[in-house]
Amino acid sequence: MRQTALAMVHELARRDPRVLFIGSDLSPGVLKGMKEEMPERFFMEGVSEAYVIGMAAGMAMDGFIPYINTIATFLTRRCLEQICIDACLENLPLRLIASGGGLVYAPLGPTHLATDDIALLRPLPNMAIVAPSDAEEMRRLMEASLTWDGPLYIRLGKGGDPVVSRADAGFAIGRAILMRPANRVLIVSTGVMTSRALAAADLLDTIGCGVLHMHTIKPLDTEGLLTAAAGAELVVTLEEHTRIGGLGSAVVEALSDAGCLKPVLRLGLPDRFPEGYGSQDHLLELAGLQPPQVADAIHKALNR
Amino acid sequence: MDARSRYLRSLVIDALEGGGRGHVGSTLSLIEIVRVLYDDVLRVRPDDPAWPDRDRFILSKGHGCLALYAVLADKGFFPVEALKEQCRPGAMLGGHPQRGHTPGVEASTGALGHGLALGVGMALAARLQRRPSRTFVVMGDGELDEGSVWEAAMAASKHRLDNLVALVDYNKLQSYGSVAEVLDLEPLADKWRSFGFAVAEVDGHDVNGLRNRLTALPFESGRPSMLICHTVKGKGLDFAEGQALWHHKARIEAPDVARMRQALETAR
Numbered sequence: 001m002r003q004t005a006l007a008m009v010h011e012l013a014r015r016d017p018r019v020l021f022i023g024s025d026l027s028p029g030v031l032k033g034m035k036e037e038m039p040e041r042f043f044m045e046g047v048s049e050a051y052v053i054g055m056a057a058g059m060a061m062d063g064f065i066p067y068i069n070t071i072a073t074f075l076t077r078r079c080l081e082q083i084c085i086d087a088c089l090e091n092l093p094l095r096l097i098a099s100g101g102g103l104v105y106a107p108l109g110p111t112h113l114a115t116d117d118i119a120l121l122r123p124l125p126n127m128a129i130v131a132p133s134d135a136e137e138m139r140r141l142m143e144a145s146l147t148w149d150g151p152l153y154i155r156l157g158k159g160g161d162p163v164v165s166r167a168d169a170g171f172a173i174g175r176a177i178l179m180r181p182a183n184r185v186l187i188v189s190t191g192v193m194t195s196r197a198l199a200a201a202d203l204l205d206t207i208g209c210g211v212l213h214m215h216t217i218k219p220l221d222t223e224g225l226l227t228a229a230a231g232a233e234l235v236v237t238l239e240e241h242t243r244i245g246g247l248g249s250a251v252v253e254a255l256s257d258a259g260c261l262k263p264v265l266r267l268g269l270p271d272r273f274p275e276g277y278g279s280q281d282h283l284l285e286l287a288g289l290q291p292p293q294v295a296d297a298i299h300k301a302l303n304r
Numbered sequence: 305m306d307a308r309s310r311y312l313r314s315l316v317i318d319a320l321e322g323g324g325r326g327h328v329g330s331t332l333s334l335i336e337i338v339r340v341l342y343d344d345v346l347r348v349r350p351d352d353p354a355w356p357d358r359d360r361f362i363l364s365k366g367h368g369c370l371a372l373y374a375v376l377a378d379k380g381f382f383p384v385e386a387l388k389e390q391c392r393p394g395a396m397l398g399g400h401p402q403r404g405h406t407p408g409v410e411a412s413t414g415a416l417g418h419g420l421a422l423g424v425g426m427a428l429a430a431r432l433q434r435r436p437s438r439t440f441v442v443m444g445d446g447e448l449d450e451g452s453v454w455e456a457a458m459a460a461s462k463h464r465l466d467n468l469v470a471l472v473d474y475n476k477l478q479s480y481g482s483v484a485e486v487l488d489l490e491p492l493a494d495k496w497r498s499f500g501f502a503v504a505e506v507d508g509h510d511v512n513g514l515r516n517r518l519t520a521l522p523f524e525s526g527r528p529s530m531l532i533c534h535t536v537k538g539k540g541l542d543f544a545e546g547q548a549l550w551h552h553k554a555r556i557e558a559p560d561v562a563r564m565r566q567a568l569e570t571a572r
């Protein structure tokens with residue numbers, strides 16, 4: 001996913017002279033081709049995320065479209081105020097490409113786990129938040145990013161994530177994709193959890209479990225949500241993120257605001273720092289977010 | 305390289321093998337610094353890690369944690385066998401140090417730019433509580449890019465914290481490449497001097513040199529001390545020395561481990 005996102009930055013930069021790349025001390029050789037071809041639009045700045053956001057906003061004020069990449073936690077927590085004041089208040093077209101959303105960096109511990117990034121950014125006016133399911137969808141998102149008006153947060157998975165998106169479903173920022181129609185249950189998922197939602201739905205064949213891929217968490221596709229959930233008796237949200245303030249919260253808020261609140265099972269990470277290292281899959285399992293566990297939780301919720 | 309430095313590096317290789325990953329270069333430039341601190345400088349008690357009067361050590365460049373783990377294990381804070389489990393599910397040792405999770409670890413670091421501010425706080429606490437504890441903070445050179453480092457530096461000087469010792473592992477490389485290229489720090493000693501520190505420089509692999517500097521503290525009374533340690537990233541593995549690509553390896557397999565052990569044998 002990251003490879004695709006970065007390769008697309010290069011491609012977009014070829015098409016549009018306003019496009020810039022800014023990294024904050026990334027790994028050696030990142031976007032080498034772009035650096036050689038257009039050195040004046042490739043910036044590798046120091047380990048200084050707060051400065052990088054401010055500097056990018058300054059360039060955006062004079063017409064550039066900066067694509068910024070670093071590790072998700074450092075791209076959100078460290079520079080939150082710069083994102084809020086310098087980028088969102090001015091509604092500037094910063095594109096934040098966040099490596100390792102969720103539990104990707106499991107072995108590196110809590111300092112590197114982006115389990116609250118969506119909740120941090122969601123309340124900021126003008127901010128859009130997108131978590132693609134796989135590299136193919138990333139390509140479509142990056143295409144759409146060029147003309148998006150305002151700041152955009154792009155949450156990356158681990159890389160090599162199974163491809164579940166389909167070209168024929170189309171892609172637009174802010175428009176959810178119905179992967180499977182709902183009968184009794186609708187799972188609403190985002191990012192790489194959509195592949196797990198589909199696997200869980202397979203296990204729930206007899207119940208009739210739909211999957212709505214909410215790649216854009218903000219602005220939320222309320223209409224798409226209400227339509228997909230219309231006949232379902234249970235809505236399930238599934239995200240690799242704390243249960244506070246992310247996709248689950250957004251879905252409940254939208255259903256409530258529309259006067260269509262119904263039972264919602266919010267599956268996500270518990271309200272504590274992840275313990276245990278290992279791998280992303282290991283930590284997802286500890287949180288009960290692997291497909292068989294999701295299917296179990298849905299069974300239990302239906303039989304309550 | 306003497307036997308002890310070689311032995312500590314062999315523990316690091318054990319950990320790299322067990323976890324199958326780690327910040328190789330970042331760890332190996334630090335070995336002598338951490339070794340001298342724990343062998344000759346820090347007043348700590350491995351059997352009583354919470355002893356109130358202990359000195360505090362913060363590895364602000366938390367990604368170099370395998371050096372800290374190797375020394376802590378060797379000192380008896382936890383069994384040496386734990387090294388082989390690093391990063392595994394349920395391990396005591398993670399890819400960055402976690403306070404309260406690993407005995408002897410004083411701060412949860414890994415997000416760069418936090419350690420010096422924590423150190424200022426600990427040094428102030430020691431002063432207020434009339435404890436003899438001193439606080440030592442090791443930072444990376446790339447880490448010095450973070451503005452928070454310099455906010456803390458100004459405060460350390462304002463508070464005249466001569467019980468605070470900051471060190472820089474000046475290995476001249478950060479993640480992307482050379483420090484000079486990504487964000488030049490020079491003139492580094494003058495920078496710290498102008499921020500109110502008493503500054504000394506040393507070869508960060510010279511055990512005697514480090515010992516001499518770190519047993520004559522503070523460098524100046526009424527001022528925080530800064531020891532700039534000139535080091536080689538990846539020190540001890542000829543193929544990794546000075547190579548940005550050896551900053552971190554997410555996959556270390558049996559042939560890599562064999563190559564490391566062999567290189568370490570002949571390291572000078």
Ligand SMILES: Cc1ncc(C[n+]2csc(CCOP(=O)(O)OP(=O)(O)O)c2C)c(N)n1
Binds near residue numbers: 333367417445473537
């Ligand atoms: C706030 C923050 N931003 C980015 C990173 C990712 N990162 C880890 S190590 C590193 C380079 C650090 O270079 P340096 O301080 O010179 O350490 P060393 O050379 O000893 O590895 C970066 C950018 C981080 N850990 N924390």
Ligand SMILES: [Mg+2]
Binds near residue numbers: 446474475477478
């Ligand atoms: Mg360095």
